[in-house]
Amino acid sequence: MANKIINFLSFCGLTWFIPFVRLCAGENPKDQVRDIITVIGIPIIAILIFLGFWSFTAAQIKTSLGNLPGPVAVMESGRTLMDEHAAERTKEQAFYERQEQRNAKKLAKNPGAEVKIRKYTGKPTYIDQIGTSLFTVFTGFLIASLIAVPIGVICGLNKYVMTAFNPLIQIFKPVSPLAWLPIVTMVVSALYTTTDGWFEKSFITSAITVALCSLWPSLINTALGVASIDKDYINVAKVLKLGFFEKIFKIVLPASLPYIFTGLRISLGVGWMVLIAAEMLAQNPGLGKFVWDEFQNGSSHSLARILVAVFTIGLIGFMLDRIMVVFQKFVSFGQDVVSA
Amino acid sequence: MKPPMLEIVNLKKVYPTKKGPFVVLENFNLKVDDGEFIAVIGHSGCGKSTALMMIAGLNDISDGNIAVNSREIDGAGPDRAVVFQSPSLFPWMTTLENVMLGVNRVYPHGTKKQREDICKYYLNKVGLGSALNKKAVDLSNGMKQRVGIARAFALKPRVLLLDEPFGMLDSLTRAELQDVLLEVWNKEKITAIMVTHDVDEALYLSDRVVMMTSGPYAKVGDVLHVPFERPRTRHNVNDDPRYYDCRGHLLDFLNGHDKDKTPEGLASDDDSKTATDSKNSNKSGPKSSHRSSHAQKELKYV
Ligand SMILES: Nc1ncnc2c1ncn2[C@@H]1O[C@H](COP(=O)(O)OP(=O)(O)O)[C@@H](O)[C@H]1O
Ligand SMILES: [Mg+2]
Numbered sequence A: 001m002a003n004k005i006i007n008f009l010s011f012c013g014l015t016w017f018i019p020f021v022r023l024c025a026g027e028n029p030k031d032q033v034r035d036i037i038t039v040i041g042i043p044i045i046a047i048l049i050f051l052g053f054w055s056f057t058a059a060q061i062k063t064s065l066g067n068l069p070g071p072v073a074v075m076e077s078g079r080t081l082m083d084e085h086a087a088e089r090t091k092e093q094a095f096y097e098r099q100e101q102r103n104a105k106k107l108a109k110n111p112g113a114e115v116k117i118r119k120y121t122g123k124p125t126y127i128d129q130i131g132t133s134l135f136t137v138f139t140g141f142l143i144a145s146l147i148a149v150p151i152g153v154i155c156g157l158n159k160y161v162m163t164a165f166n167p168l169i170q171i172f173k174p175v176s177p178l179a180w181l182p183i184v185t186m187v188v189s190a191l192y193t194t195t196d197g198w199f200e201k202s203f204i205t206s207a208i209t210v211a212l213c214s215l216w217p218s219l220i221n222t223a224l225g226v227a228s229i230d231k232d233y234i235n236v237a238k239v240l241k242l243g244f245f246e247k248i249f250k251i252v253l254p255a256s257l258p259y260i261f262t263g264l265r266i267s268l269g270v271g272w273m274v275l276i277a278a279e280m281l282a283q284n285p286g287l288g289k290f291v292w293d294e295f296q297n298g299s300s301h302s303l304a305r306i307l308v309a310v311f312t313i314g315l316i317g318f319m320l321d322r323i324m325v326v327f328q329k330f331v332s333f334g335q336d337v338v339s340a
Numbered sequence B: 001m002k003p004p005m006l007e008i009v010n011l012k013k014v015y016p017t018k019k020g021p022f023v024v025l026e027n028f029n030l031k032v033d034d035g036e037f038i039a040v041i042g043h044s045g046c047g048k049s050t051a052l053m054m055i056a057g058l059n060d061i062s063d064g065n066i067a068v069n070s071r072e073i074d075g076a077g078p079d080r081a082v083v084f085q086s087p088s089l090f091p092w093m094t095t096l097e098n099v100m101l102g103v104n105r106v107y108p109h110g111t112k113k114q115r116e117d118i119c120k121y122y123l124n125k126v127g128l129g130s131a132l133n134k135k136a137v138d139l140s141n142g143m144k145q146r147v148g149i150a151r152a153f154a155l156k157p158r159v160l161l162l163d164e165p166f167g168m169l170d171s172l173t174r175a176e177l178q179d180v181l182l183e184v185w186n187k188e189k190i191t192a193i194m195v196t197h198d199v200d201e202a203l204y205l206s207d208r209v210v211m212m213t214s215g216p217y218a219k220v221g222d223v224l225h226v227p228f229e230r231p232r233t234r235h236n237v238n239d240d241p242r243y244y245d246c247r248g249h250l251l252d253f254l255n256g257h258d259k260d261k262t263p264e265g266l267a268s269d270d271d272s273k274t275a276t277d278s279k280n281s282n283k284s285g286p287k288s289s290h291r292s293s294h295a296q297k298e299l300k301y302v
Helices: A002-012 A015-024 A029-060 A071-109 A126-157 A159-172 A177-191 A201-227 A231-239 A244-282 A287-297 A302-330 B048-056 B095-106 B112-125 B141-154 B171-188 B199-205 B234-239 B243-256 B265-281 B286-301
Strands: B006-017 B020-032 B037-041 B063-068 B080-083 B159-163 B191-195 B208-212 B220-225
Touching: A002 A015, A002 A302, A015 A029, A029 A071, A071 A126, A071 A302, A126 A159, A126 A201, A126 A244, A126 A287, A126 A302, A159 A201, A177 A201, A177 A244, A201 A244, A231 A244, A231 B080, A244 A287, A244 A302, A287 A302, B006 B048, B020 B048, B020 B220, B037 B048, B037 B199, B048 B063, B048 B080, B048 B159, B048 B191, B080 B141, B095 B112, B095 B141, B112 B141, B112 B171, B141 B159, B141 B171, B171 B199, B171 B234, B199 B234, B199 B243, B208 B243, B220 B243, B234 B243
Parallel strands: B037 B191, B037 B208, B080 B159, B159 B191
Antiparallel strands: B006 B020, B006 B063, B208 B220
């Protein structure tokens, strides 16, 4: 049992918790405590030093919006944001309850009456904004993957295609999202003309910008993975005279999955980083817009609230990366993969 | 007289290199009868794998012809199954799936059950009947190569090509797998060509040993008919009085075609002369012939 948990934890890269599991399983407590002190104690000390340094320096820096907030102020802002979220949800619930009661009354008076169901139009809370950002980044990431993996496979299979794509890849790879955004905005405005579409224009613009910036690592890694498939695998495919699609789905893709997932992992990281900038400019109601609005707002709490966003962005980015690591390990069949 | 199952005529292979064309094989000729087991030996780098992969259709032919069953080959195909040195199983598939992949191609009209039975039959034959659903990644090297053998035989090929299939295994596993291969082959009698660098393996398994000269311009230098009756056991073969003559013959050939003609290589030229001499003078005592050639071999590698 304990071993299973330990295997699972190390599989997910959550090695921090392993000594605790061992301790609970009654394995040589002395060793485990020493392990806990090294794997957790040291990072905690480092974090404490960082917090101390931060509050000290922050107090020295005066901005037009007051002092740079220290850890305590940021914590408080975080709590306020959660409270605002809770309050907004209560209001929303109250709104729907009232609407329901109204409609029920109407129907009681006249069963044939036409009842209107309106959507609550409160302003999005911090949690809503996190949700929007996640949805946007996953959409962009999905678009990127759907483009990058097939092209990568073709590039990896055929060195002429690779030679053809290579200059384009090299040129577009380093382009910043800020450069893409105006172009994407104009193109989306020109092509996406329905006003009652499923998605906001700002959402589409942000997602496409994320896709444009994040598809390159997936493309390059997929091509590399496919090109470096064991020659013998390809030879087996030739001896068996497998058809093109059977070869791709039964051999090429499974064999290069570790590389593909390395690429996807980098892409998701890049996408998340790019998203914030894209949302700021495109005014997509996510974390980027939150940061921008707070900056424009310029109240005394703004900097603390932005710092909450900074930590949120960091933690979510970290979690996304861990999730990708799990996938990556899951598909690599005991082969070692590069992980950083 | 049946036509040969495999006929190689004036085969040539040229690799373009930075220093100009590199002729690995030239005037390589070989005829193999249906149901014959051929072993190919030669120094490392002489072009054994190149020749084998050309027969498989996995390496282009520069000049000459290869015909299987009187028909010129055109690319790779399941009529020429290959067992590679590294087992090259697909680690994401189970043992059964690895064999099924080929069987599905070769018996497209059979039912799933029939195809599975074919795979299971061969997997049982190589001693893996109880590991059908194990992922290939969890198998030992020896077990992987057993699957490799099953996968190749299950294709019912006309020609079976083996490129040092046991080269990566420890000597115990290697002997086990030689027995497995011999047992399956005795049943199927599929024309087989096996590259090996193990003289004893060649003598135990094959009907003829083809000795290749050292490259470049490698060709068939000599052919030894292996006289032991089938079915063979390791014991019978090793105890056969002709065994040491055969073994001496092969070792002499290898020593005579030593790869490096370095200044010290002059000594090896001398050696090869004495080797021929000793072979001639030692016809009476096969054991001593073996010993002397063995001693020469040791001498050279000191
Ligand atoms: N793709 C290639 N390009 C150039 N030279 C090659 C290539 N493949 C093999 N060779 C050369 O051809 C020779 C024969 O190689 P190989 O058939 O692998 O030898 P063997 O299997 O007998 O050890 C070697 O000298 C090797 O360096
Ligand atoms: Mg070789």
